[in-house]
Amino acid sequence: MRVTNIRRGRIFRIFICILIAIPVVYLLATWSDGHKKVREVYQSKFAARSAREAPRLVEGLGNFEPRNQPQREGPGEYGEPYHLPPEKKNEADASEMEYGMNIACSNAISLDRAIKDTRLEECQHWDYPYDLPTTSVIIVFHNEGWSVLMRTVHSVINRSPKHMLHEILLVDDFSDKEDLQDKLESYIKRFNGKVRLIRNSEREGLIRTRSRGAKEATGEVIVFLDAHCEVNTNWLPPLLAPIYRDRTVMTVPVIDGIDHKTFEYRPVYADGHHYRGIFEWGMLYKENEVPKREQKRRAHNSEPYKSPTHAGGLFAMNREYFLELGAYDPGLLVWGGENFELSFKIWQCGGSIEWVPCSRVGHVYRGFMPYNFGKLGAKKKGPLITINYKRVIETWFDDKYKEYFYTREPLARYYDMGDISEQLALKKKLQCKSFQWFMDNVAYDVFDKFPPLPANLHWGELRSVAVETCLDAMGHQPPSIIGLQHCHGRGNNQLIRLNAAGQLGVGERCIEADRQGIKLAFCRLGTVDGPWQYDEETKHLLHRVYQKCMSLNPQSLQLSLSPCDVNNAYQQWKFKTLRP
Numbered sequence: 001m002r003v004t005n006i007r008r009g010r011i012f013r014i015f016i017c018i019l020i021a022i023p024v025v026y027l028l029a030t031w032s033d034g035h036k037k038v039r040e041v042y043q044s045k046f047a048a049r050s051a052r053e054a055p056r057l058v059e060g061l062g063n064f065e066p067r068n069q070p071q072r073e074g075p076g077e078y079g080e081p082y083h084l085p086p087e088k089k090n091e092a093d094a095s096e097m098e099y100g101m102n103i104a105c106s107n108a109i110s111l112d113r114a115i116k117d118t119r120l121e122e123c124q125h126w127d128y129p130y131d132l133p134t135t136s137v138i139i140v141f142h143n144e145g146w147s148v149l150m151r152t153v154h155s156v157i158n159r160s161p162k163h164m165l166h167e168i169l170l171v172d173d174f175s176d177k178e179d180l181q182d183k184l185e186s187y188i189k190r191f192n193g194k195v196r197l198i199r200n201s202e203r204e205g206l207i208r209t210r211s212r213g214a215k216e217a218t219g220e221v222i223v224f225l226d227a228h229c230e231v232n233t234n235w236l237p238p239l240l241a242p243i244y245r246d247r248t249v250m251t252v253p254v255i256d257g258i259d260h261k262t263f264e265y266r267p268v269y270a271d272g273h274h275y276r277g278i279f280e281w282g283m284l285y286k287e288n289e290v291p292k293r294e295q296k297r298r299a300h301n302s303e304p305y306k307s308p309t310h311a312g313g314l315f316a317m318n319r320e321y322f323l324e325l326g327a328y329d330p331g332l333l334v335w336g337g338e339n340f341e342l343s344f345k346i347w348q349c350g351g352s353i354e355w356v357p358c359s360r361v362g363h364v365y366r367g368f369m370p371y372n373f374g375k376l377g378a379k380k381k382g383p384l385i386t387i388n389y390k391r392v393i394e395t396w397f398d399d400k401y402k403e404y405f406y407t408r409e410p411l412a413r414y415y416d417m418g419d420i421s422e423q424l425a426l427k428k429k430l431q432c433k434s435f436q437w438f439m440d441n442v443a444y445d446v447f448d449k450f451p452p453l454p455a456n457l458h459w460g461e462l463r464s465v466a467v468e469t470c471l472d473a474m475g476h477q478p479p480s481i482i483g484l485q486h487c488h489g490r491g492n493n494q495l496i497r498l499n500a501a502g503q504l505g506v507g508e509r510c511i512e513a514d515r516q517g518i519k520l521a522f523c524r525l526g527t528v529d530g531p532w533q534y535d536e537e538t539k540h541l542l543h544r545v546y547q548k549c550m551s552l553n554p555q556s557l558q559l560s561l562s563p564c565d566v567n568n569a570y571q572q573w574k575f576k577t578l579r580p
């Protein structure tokens with residue numbers, strides 16, 4: 001009886017338990033299912049966010065990493081240099097003259113060649129969200145070598161996750177090479193619509209052509225590549241993840257080198273150190289090791305880091321954001337300065353730039369620029385690139401900083417840059433911050449290398465009083481001798497500046513002296529001073545350290561320092577004013 005009662009009680013309790021358990025289990029099941037979904041979404045967001053904060057380094061390989069790649073054999077495979085047989089030398093030389101790179105060599109290499117994975121090891125272990133934005137890769141080209149252009153396309157197709165690559169948009173900037181006409185059109189049919197080609201009806205230059213490409217593209221993100229690139233392993237997801245997190249980030253891959261003679265693929269910065277884009281006051285693009293302040297923000301060496309600017313050619317951006325910023329200033333012509341325009345605009349108007357160590361892309365650095373600037377170049381008085389710089393600094397620099405530019409490029413003050421009122425209106429409309437803000441918060445390392453420039457006391461041609469001749473840097477790389485040449489009045493290598501701190505400069509270089517003679521030298525980074533002093537009375541250029549004067553040897557027509565002598569006409573110099 002008791003036994004039965006106990007048993008009954010137990011059965012009753014079990015019954016009650018079951019009654020309670022059913023809804024609980026049901027609730028738990030649905031909740032955990034929902035929770036699992038939430039967690040997946042959260043993780044994908046988190047992974048995107050971690051592109052800046054802490055990457056989720058997973059066991060084994062991260063997603064989108066290639067597995068079981070077949071072995072390949074042939075010229076140039078794995079990015080090895082390829083040397084054409086001697087009988088092809090003429091063909092190779094001719095193609096180098098035509099393209100600034102050895103297209104004959106490129107033609108011998110597979111369009112699908114493998115290249116070595118040059119990323120940091122830990123890049124293989126990152127996990128990226130699956131639903132990264134769809135991407136239009138935009139490649140503008142003007143008379144590029146066919147095989148180099150198509151290898152760029154093949155590498156993008158082969159090394160990008162299919163569902164992220166919306167299209168490759170080729171924009172022809174009025175090429176006249178035969179093989180870029182029908183042959184190109186029929187070749188791209190094999191990509192089943194993934195590769196689209198549009199053509200300019202006249203030469204626009206790369207800057208306007210890129211803006212056109214951005215307008216025509218239909219992906220959410222645009223990625224620009226030069227027409228002679230090879231993208232490396234899993235290059236795309238790390239570029240997209242920061243943009244997925246924040247649509248106002250521009251991302252930039254690390255740019256490896258491809259040799260223009262042998263097509264060898266060479267990693268940059270193989271020492272594991274990171275560099276970022278800066279500039280000197282003549283607006284030449286420079287790279288600088290990432291400062292400690294920025295390094296410290298990162299938990300892993302493979303994480304993206306902020307950069308003041310970028311080289312220009314290769315980057316990713318939300319398409320609509322690019323257009324909201326007015327694309328590139330349409331007044332910039334053909335080539336140069338657009339990288340600064342876009343960088344300053346992004347930073348000062350509320351966006352940011354991140355360089356992404358886990359995204360690597362190879363780029364062929366040409367031996368020389370094989371094309372001219374066409375009609376657009378001829379229209380303008382003064383060098384077109386400096387005119388572009390002037391538009392950019394007049395729009396984005398504060399007055400104080402404009403002076404540094406004009407000190408370094410004195411002739412630019414006289415160039416006609418056209419109308420920038422629309423650019424200024426955009427800056428106002430978007431309520432963009434000052435250049436001082438940019439220097440204090442983003443480009444704070446520029447001054448370490450390139451301090452503010454003291455004003456020029458004198459600038460112009462530096463002429464000898466005794467002989468009809470001018471100092472000339474001759475376009476040589478330092479260390480080299482300073483030449484004496486016929487005075488041509490156009491400036492360039494004959495435009496010499498003496499600043500208030502005694503530095504004698506020509507372009508971005510310095511004129512220095514030692515016991516052997518007077519030389520063209522690299523200016524010491526971080527300093528703007530020098531040993532020179534000019535006396536308008538005696539017309540002497542005194543070297544204060546050696547207490548000697550710059551002299552011209554009338555026989556050898558070479559420069560040296562010799563004891564100052566007011567009666568020696570060969571020690572007398574005049575700065576002659578230059579104008580465009």
Ligand code: LR7
Pocket residue numbers: 139140141142143144173204205206209225226227228255311312313314334335336337338339363369371
């Ligand atoms: O009139 C032109 N029309 C074009 O469509 C002239 C050029 N182009 C095309 C050309 O075919 C190529 O695909 O534009 C692209 C860039 O021209 P390049 O390769 O002759 O330029 P670059 O590599 O010498 O120069 C760098 O600076 C340029 C300044 O305007 C551009 O920003 C380039 O994209 C840029 N290249 C890079 O940043 C790659 C990294 C190397 C560096 C520095």
Ligand code: MN
Pocket residue numbers: 226227228313363364
């Ligand atoms: Mn290029």
